[in-house]
Amino acid sequence: MSRHAGGKRLGPQQGEVIDRRTSFEFSWNGKPVNAHPGDSIVSALAAEGERVFSRSFKYHRPRGLLTASFHDPGCMVQVGDEPNVRGAHRLAEPGMAVSSQNTWPSLKFDVKAINRFAGRFLTAGFYYKTFMKPEFLWPTYQNVLRQFVHAGEISPDTPHDYYDKRYAHPDVLIAGGGPAGMSAALAAARAGASVMLVEEEHQLGGHLRWSNPGAAAELTAEVAATEGIEVLTNSVVAGRYDQNWIAVAQRDLSHARERLIKARARTLVVAGGLIERPYVFAGNDTPGVMLSTAVQRLINLHAVKPGERAVVLTANESGDAAVADLERAGVEVAYVADARKGEDVVRVHGRKSVRSVELANGRRINADLFVTATGWTAPTSLLNMAGDRPVYSPTAARFLPGGNGDDSVLATGGIAGDGTLDQLCEHAEAIGTEAARRAAGHRYHQLAAVPTRYGGKLSKPRGTAATLPELGVHEHPELFRASTHGIVDYSEDVSSKDLHFAVKEGYDSAELAKRFTTATMGPLQGKLETINAIATIAEATGKTIAETGTTTWRPMYTPVSLGALAGRIFEPVRHSPMQRWHEQHNATPLVAGQWIRPDHYGEPSAEVRNVRENVGIIDVTPIGKLDLRGPDVPKLLNLLYVNKWSKLGIGKVRYGVMCAEDGVVMDDGVTGRLGEDHYLMSTTSSGAARVWEWVENWLQTEHPDWQVHVTPVTTAYASINVAGPKSRELVSRLTEGVDLSAEGFGYMQVRTGRVAGVDDCVLWRIGFTGELSYELHVPASYGLHVWEALLEHGKDLGVRPFGVEGQRILRLEKGHLIVGQDTDGLTKAWSAGIDWAIKLDKDDFVGKPELVWQQENGDGARLVGIQPTDGNVVPPEASQILTKSGAIAGRITSSRMSPTLGRSICLGQVDAELAKPGTLLTVHLPTGAKVAARVTEHHAHVDPEGSRQNIDTPPAKPRPHATPVARGPVAAGRKTTTIASWQVDARRSSAGLRIADHTLLAKVGVRGRHDGAIAEALGTGHGRTIRDNGSAVVVGSGPGEWLVLGSPGGQDKLLSRMRDLVENTGEFGTVIDQTHGRALLKLSGNHAKDLLAKVCGVDLSDAATPDGAALRTSVARLVTDVIRLDDNGVPTYLLHCERSSGQYLFDALLDAGAEFGIEIDGCPTAPTL
Amino acid sequence: MIQLPCPWCGPRNASEFTHHGEVTPRPDVGTATPEEWRRYLYFRQNANGWVDENWYHTAGCRRFIRVRRHTTSNETEATR
Structure with missing residues (x-):
C-alpha cells in the first residue's frame, strides 16, 4: 500500500521499527518526503522510491544504499547546518531539511561526474604528482581543488549546540547489544556486576532484529527486566584507552546533541558482531548493488521493498536468508548465483541504477537489484586498542582476535567466532560471568584502597578463574574480488586497480599502500574495506593475507563530534567579594588567569592622579596569601627566600624574593609576623597556587620534620589597598583598636584590628604604589561592606576606586618590578x-x-x-x-x-x-x-x-558606620533574609533536586598528624565524617586535615573549642577559621548522585562513597571537597571550595542539573547538618 | 587516561595530579660543583622501564607521593 507513485513501502513486518499510526513530513533537496516515526532519513526516502543519495568523492559517481546502516558510505547527507549525517542511521524528524552533499549543481546532474571519464588519469597519487610543481601555483591549486572537496558545509554562523559529559564506573562495559552482548550482560548482572550495555543502533538485538525478531524481542525484554544493566542505544564505544578508560558517545539525547561518557570499566566485553563486507567487481558501487544484510534490514526493519527484480550472489546463510526475505516481500528473484558452488559475478551494468547483471557463467540478467553475501569483517578495533594483534584465519576468511590483549578485555559473539544462536549465547554467558568475576577482583582492590567507606571489613570476592570457552569458526570461502576490478574503498573512491598500481609504484606493504591510495582512511575508517584492501594488496604482491597483515585500528571507532569531545565547558573563574560592585560601576574587566578583575573604571591616568593627590582604593583580593604557623616557620622562610628572616619581630613585615633551584626569580611578596609562631605570607596573584605547592613540596619531601602548617587564605580575605596621602585619614575613620599614627604603625609593619565593625582584619602598611598606603585584609564575607564603607566615609577626601591598570602605572613610576x-x-x-x-x-x-x-x-x-x-x-x-x-x-x-x-x-x-x-x-x-x-x-x-610613603599626618577618630553585613559567594535572589548577620537568599524550593548556598555555616579548619592524638580526639580521619557531641560535624578532609562545621555565627565558639581540644592533646596542631574563605553548597535530592557524575570523575556509588564519606577531587575542574551527609535518607552532598569560585561551582551544578529539574533553594533560618 | 594509586585517596585519574618528574636527590649545597648541581637540575634517566617519580595530588589530598611507574606499560605502584 503506497502513498505515492513509486512507493516501496511494504505491509507490516514482524520486526519493523516504524510506527505506522502516524506520519510526518521532512524535505529532501527542497521536496517534501513522508516518513513514519522510526524511519531513518534514507529508509523514508527509499520508501518513496529514491535510489541515489550522494555522489562519490573523486569520480562523483551516483551512490545509493549499500549497507543500510550507520556505515553506509553512500548515505551521508546534510541536515540543516549539520554536514556528514549518516542518513541510513539518523532518524527522520518532522521538518528536517535534508540535502545531498558533494553534488553540484544537483544530485541528478553533477558536473564533476566528468571525472568519471578522466578516471584513468585520476589514479592513486594523481594529486600528489600533478599539483606539485611549480610551487608558486600552490595557492591556485588550492582554490581549484577546494571546489572538489568532499563532504557537506558548515556555516560559521551555526549556533552553539549543547553537548554533555558524564562519568561512569561500571563493573562491566559491553560494546555491542546483539544476542552475544545481551547474553553477556545478563550473565554479568546476575553475577552481581553493574553493567553498561552500549549499542550503536537504535534498538538492541543486533542481527536477530531481522533474522529472528521474536528472539530479539525476548532477549531485549529480559535485559530490561534485569536489575543492574544500564542500556545505552544509539551510542557507541568510540575508544578504549589505558586501564579501561572508555569513551562512549551517546547521540541525540533530548537535552543534548551528543554526550561523551567517560567510563572507567573494570572489565570490557567486546561484542560488536560482524560487519558484512562488500564484494569487489566492476560496477559494485552502482545504486542497486546491496549487501544481503542491507536487504534484510530494509525489508524487516523499515518495511521497504529494496527493488523489483533481483539477482543474488550468495556464499553464506545471510545471502540465503536475503533470498527468502526478497521473495516474501514480493521481489522477483531472477537468479541466485551460489558462490559456494563456484558461481561468480563479472560486472553490473547501469549508471544511476543497476540495469543488468553479467555473471561468470556468461548469463546477463536484467535486474534493478544485485545482492551480495560474500563474507564478513570482524571489527576488532577495541581489542586492538587494548593491545591485541588480530590474526588472519583462511578458514573463516577474516581476521580473528589474537587473544593476547589486556586481561581486563574479553571478546564474544561474531568477533570471537561462529556458532548457532545457542552456541553464541552460551559463549557470551560464560564471558559475561567471567567478566563479572574479574570486575569483582578489581572492585575489591579499589574499595580496599579508598578511605571513604565505612570501617567494615571487605569480603574477598569468591570464585576462581574460569577457563574461557572458545568458539570455533565455520568455513567461509575467501571471496574478495571477482575477475574484474571495482571499488574497494567507497568513501575514498579507491579501486582495486589503484591498489595494484600503488604496489607497482613500490608501496608494497599494507601500511604504505593505505597511505598512498588513502584506502581505509575515509569516514568509514576501514570498517567495510580493510579486508578487501588487504586481500587486493596481497594479490598484487603475491603474498598471503596473513603475511600482508592488517593495518592498525586506532580510536575513534566512529566519528565523534568535536562538540561532544569538548563537552560542557569547565573553565573555573574566580571573583572577589566586590566583583558585583565592580560590574555595577562599569569596571572594564581584565581576565588574569582564573580571576576576573577591574582593569579601570574610568581614565586610568585620572585614577593614578587621584592616588597621588588624594586617596584611592583598589581590590587586590587575588594577591596570594598563605597562613603559616609553627615554630619552624623562620627556617622555612630562610630556605625559600633569598633574604634573611630569623630576626623578624612580631608586627613587622619584610619583602622577600623566591628563586627556583636554578636561581631564576620565581615569585616575590611580603611576609609579616602576626604572632609568636604565626606568619602571613603574600605572593603574586598569578603565583599563589604555584608558591603553595612549592612550599608544600619543600616541607613534605625535604623537611617533613619541620613543624609548619600552611593554609592558603587567598580568598579568605577580601584585600583592599588604600593608597594616597589621605589614606591614613580614611583608614583611621573606620579602624578601632589600632594606633595608626606614623610612629605607632610604621612603614613595613602589620597589625590586626577591627575595620568598619569587622573583627579580625589584618592591616599591612606597605606600598606598591609609593604612596602612604594600607593594605586591608578583611574576612571575605564582609569585603563588600568594608569597600562600601571606605567609599562612603572617604567622599570628602576624594576617594575613588582604581583598577589594575592604574596600579601598574603607579608601581612603574615607583620602579617596583x-x-x-x-x-x-x-x-x-x-x-x-x-x-x-x-x-x-x-x-x-x-x-x-x-x-x-x-x-x-x-x-x-x-x-x-x-x-x-x-x-x-x-x-x-x-x-x-x-x-x-x-x-x-x-x-x-x-x-x-x-x-x-x-x-x-x-x-x-x-x-x-x-x-x-x-x-x-x-x-x-x-x-x-x-x-x-x-x-x-x-x-x-x-x-x-x-618620602611620600612616610608622610606624617595625624590619624582621625573612628566614626560610626553601618552594621556589618556578611554575604556568601553566590548572588542571592531578590528576596533575602538575615541570619546571624548574613544576608541570605530567602526563596525556598521543594523540587526533587535542590541546590543551596550554605556558606554561612561556621567552618573551622584543624591540622595535625594524621595518626596522632588530635586525630584521636576528633574521632575521625581522612575520608570519613562524624557528628561530634557538640552538634558540630567533623569532616576528615585530608590526611591530618579536618574541617569542622557548625551553625551560623558560631565560628568563634567552635574555634576556641577546637583550640582547647588541640591544646589538650599536646600535639603540634593548627586551628583556623575558614568560614569566610570557603564556599559551601548543599546539593540534595535523589538525582544528586547523577548530577555529580556529570561533573566529577570519582566513583560515587554507595559502595565506594557511602553516607558520611568525605573526599577531595575535581568537580567541574575545580578542586572541591565532596561530603556526603544524607538527609533522612535523601542523598545529600556538601560541596566545599575556595570562596572565590563559589559562584562558578554553583552555576556549573545548575547547568549539569538542568536535565533533572534542579531548583535553587534558599537557606532555612536554622540550617541543620 | 591512566589512574594513579594515591596511597591516601585510592586510585584517581592522573589529571588530578601534578607530575614532578623523576626523583632526583638534592646535592649538598655547600660542596656541590656546578656540574653536580646542573646534573641535579637538568639531567634525568628517562628510562624505558621502571622509574621512581614524584607526583603531587593537587586536586585531592595535596600530598606529595612517590610513584614507581613503568614508562611503557604505565603499571604503577605508590608509596607515601
Whole structure:
C-alpha cells in the first residue's frame, strides 16, 4: 500500500521499527518526503522510491544504499547546518531539511561526474604528482581543488549546540547489544556486576532484529527486566584507552546533541558482531548493488521493498536468508548465483541504477537489484586498542582476535567466532560471568584502597578463574574480488586497480599502500574495506593475507563530534567579594588567569592622579596569601627566600624574593609576623597556587620534620589597598583598636584590628604604589561592606576606586618590578636588580649555588630604569635595546606614560655592561624606528628617596558606620533574609533536586598528624565524617586535615573549642577559621548522585562513597571537597571550595542539573547538618 | 587516561595530579660543583622501564607521593 507513485513501502513486518499510526513530513533537496516515526532519513526516502543519495568523492559517481546502516558510505547527507549525517542511521524528524552533499549543481546532474571519464588519469597519487610543481601555483591549486572537496558545509554562523559529559564506573562495559552482548550482560548482572550495555543502533538485538525478531524481542525484554544493566542505544564505544578508560558517545539525547561518557570499566566485553563486507567487481558501487544484510534490514526493519527484480550472489546463510526475505516481500528473484558452488559475478551494468547483471557463467540478467553475501569483517578495533594483534584465519576468511590483549578485555559473539544462536549465547554467558568475576577482583582492590567507606571489613570476592570457552569458526570461502576490478574503498573512491598500481609504484606493504591510495582512511575508517584492501594488496604482491597483515585500528571507532569531545565547558573563574560592585560601576574587566578583575573604571591616568593627590582604593583580593604557623616557620622562610628572616619581630613585615633551584626569580611578596609562631605570607596573584605547592613540596619531601602548617587564605580575605596621602585619614575613620599614627604603625609593619565593625582584619602598611598606603585584609564575607564603607566615609577626601591598570602605572613610576613581566624564565636574582636582598652568607637557600656562581661571573642581564630622551615616546613593551653595533642587548619589560611626570618611563633588562646609570641606549621600536633612551639612577622614576610613603599626618577618630553585613559567594535572589548577620537568599524550593548556598555555616579548619592524638580526639580521619557531641560535624578532609562545621555565627565558639581540644592533646596542631574563605553548597535530592557524575570523575556509588564519606577531587575542574551527609535518607552532598569560585561551582551544578529539574533553594533560618 | 594509586585517596585519574618528574636527590649545597648541581637540575634517566617519580595530588589530598611507574606499560605502584 503506497502513498505515492513509486512507493516501496511494504505491509507490516514482524520486526519493523516504524510506527505506522502516524506520519510526518521532512524535505529532501527542497521536496517534501513522508516518513513514519522510526524511519531513518534514507529508509523514508527509499520508501518513496529514491535510489541515489550522494555522489562519490573523486569520480562523483551516483551512490545509493549499500549497507543500510550507520556505515553506509553512500548515505551521508546534510541536515540543516549539520554536514556528514549518516542518513541510513539518523532518524527522520518532522521538518528536517535534508540535502545531498558533494553534488553540484544537483544530485541528478553533477558536473564533476566528468571525472568519471578522466578516471584513468585520476589514479592513486594523481594529486600528489600533478599539483606539485611549480610551487608558486600552490595557492591556485588550492582554490581549484577546494571546489572538489568532499563532504557537506558548515556555516560559521551555526549556533552553539549543547553537548554533555558524564562519568561512569561500571563493573562491566559491553560494546555491542546483539544476542552475544545481551547474553553477556545478563550473565554479568546476575553475577552481581553493574553493567553498561552500549549499542550503536537504535534498538538492541543486533542481527536477530531481522533474522529472528521474536528472539530479539525476548532477549531485549529480559535485559530490561534485569536489575543492574544500564542500556545505552544509539551510542557507541568510540575508544578504549589505558586501564579501561572508555569513551562512549551517546547521540541525540533530548537535552543534548551528543554526550561523551567517560567510563572507567573494570572489565570490557567486546561484542560488536560482524560487519558484512562488500564484494569487489566492476560496477559494485552502482545504486542497486546491496549487501544481503542491507536487504534484510530494509525489508524487516523499515518495511521497504529494496527493488523489483533481483539477482543474488550468495556464499553464506545471510545471502540465503536475503533470498527468502526478497521473495516474501514480493521481489522477483531472477537468479541466485551460489558462490559456494563456484558461481561468480563479472560486472553490473547501469549508471544511476543497476540495469543488468553479467555473471561468470556468461548469463546477463536484467535486474534493478544485485545482492551480495560474500563474507564478513570482524571489527576488532577495541581489542586492538587494548593491545591485541588480530590474526588472519583462511578458514573463516577474516581476521580473528589474537587473544593476547589486556586481561581486563574479553571478546564474544561474531568477533570471537561462529556458532548457532545457542552456541553464541552460551559463549557470551560464560564471558559475561567471567567478566563479572574479574570486575569483582578489581572492585575489591579499589574499595580496599579508598578511605571513604565505612570501617567494615571487605569480603574477598569468591570464585576462581574460569577457563574461557572458545568458539570455533565455520568455513567461509575467501571471496574478495571477482575477475574484474571495482571499488574497494567507497568513501575514498579507491579501486582495486589503484591498489595494484600503488604496489607497482613500490608501496608494497599494507601500511604504505593505505597511505598512498588513502584506502581505509575515509569516514568509514576501514570498517567495510580493510579486508578487501588487504586481500587486493596481497594479490598484487603475491603474498598471503596473513603475511600482508592488517593495518592498525586506532580510536575513534566512529566519528565523534568535536562538540561532544569538548563537552560542557569547565573553565573555573574566580571573583572577589566586590566583583558585583565592580560590574555595577562599569569596571572594564581584565581576565588574569582564573580571576576576573577591574582593569579601570574610568581614565586610568585620572585614577593614578587621584592616588597621588588624594586617596584611592583598589581590590587586590587575588594577591596570594598563605597562613603559616609553627615554630619552624623562620627556617622555612630562610630556605625559600633569598633574604634573611630569623630576626623578624612580631608586627613587622619584610619583602622577600623566591628563586627556583636554578636561581631564576620565581615569585616575590611580603611576609609579616602576626604572632609568636604565626606568619602571613603574600605572593603574586598569578603565583599563589604555584608558591603553595612549592612550599608544600619543600616541607613534605625535604623537611617533613619541620613543624609548619600552611593554609592558603587567598580568598579568605577580601584585600583592599588604600593608597594616597589621605589614606591614613580614611583608614583611621573606620579602624578601632589600632594606633595608626606614623610612629605607632610604621612603614613595613602589620597589625590586626577591627575595620568598619569587622573583627579580625589584618592591616599591612606597605606600598606598591609609593604612596602612604594600607593594605586591608578583611574576612571575605564582609569585603563588600568594608569597600562600601571606605567609599562612603572617604567622599570628602576624594576617594575613588582604581583598577589594575592604574596600579601598574603607579608601581612603574615607583620602579617596583613584577615577576613574570620584568623578569622571565631566565632571570636570575642578580639580574632582577634586587642585589640588596640576596644574602649569600646564609648556609642554604633554594637556588643559592647558581647565585653564587652568577655573582662570581658577573654575567646575565640587569634590570634598570630607562627613560627615552623624547618623553613623548612610549616604547612598546618587548621593544629591543641595541648596542652601538646594532646587536640586541636587552629589551623594554614595562613602559607607560607617567601621569605624574608627564613623560614616558620604562623598566628594561640590559646587558650588565650597559646597566650603569646614565648609559645612552638605542631602543628599536616594532615600527623599525630607533629612539635614544637613558639608564636612570634608580628603578623608581617618582620619589626614589621614598618620602611620600612616610608622610606624617595625624590619624582621625573612628566614626560610626553601618552594621556589618556578611554575604556568601553566590548572588542571592531578590528576596533575602538575615541570619546571624548574613544576608541570605530567602526563596525556598521543594523540587526533587535542590541546590543551596550554605556558606554561612561556621567552618573551622584543624591540622595535625594524621595518626596522632588530635586525630584521636576528633574521632575521625581522612575520608570519613562524624557528628561530634557538640552538634558540630567533623569532616576528615585530608590526611591530618579536618574541617569542622557548625551553625551560623558560631565560628568563634567552635574555634576556641577546637583550640582547647588541640591544646589538650599536646600535639603540634593548627586551628583556623575558614568560614569566610570557603564556599559551601548543599546539593540534595535523589538525582544528586547523577548530577555529580556529570561533573566529577570519582566513583560515587554507595559502595565506594557511602553516607558520611568525605573526599577531595575535581568537580567541574575545580578542586572541591565532596561530603556526603544524607538527609533522612535523601542523598545529600556538601560541596566545599575556595570562596572565590563559589559562584562558578554553583552555576556549573545548575547547568549539569538542568536535565533533572534542579531548583535553587534558599537557606532555612536554622540550617541543620 | 591512566589512574594513579594515591596511597591516601585510592586510585584517581592522573589529571588530578601534578607530575614532578623523576626523583632526583638534592646535592649538598655547600660542596656541590656546578656540574653536580646542573646534573641535579637538568639531567634525568628517562628510562624505558621502571622509574621512581614524584607526583603531587593537587586536586585531592595535596600530598606529595612517590610513584614507581613503568614508562611503557604505565603499571604503577605508590608509596607515601
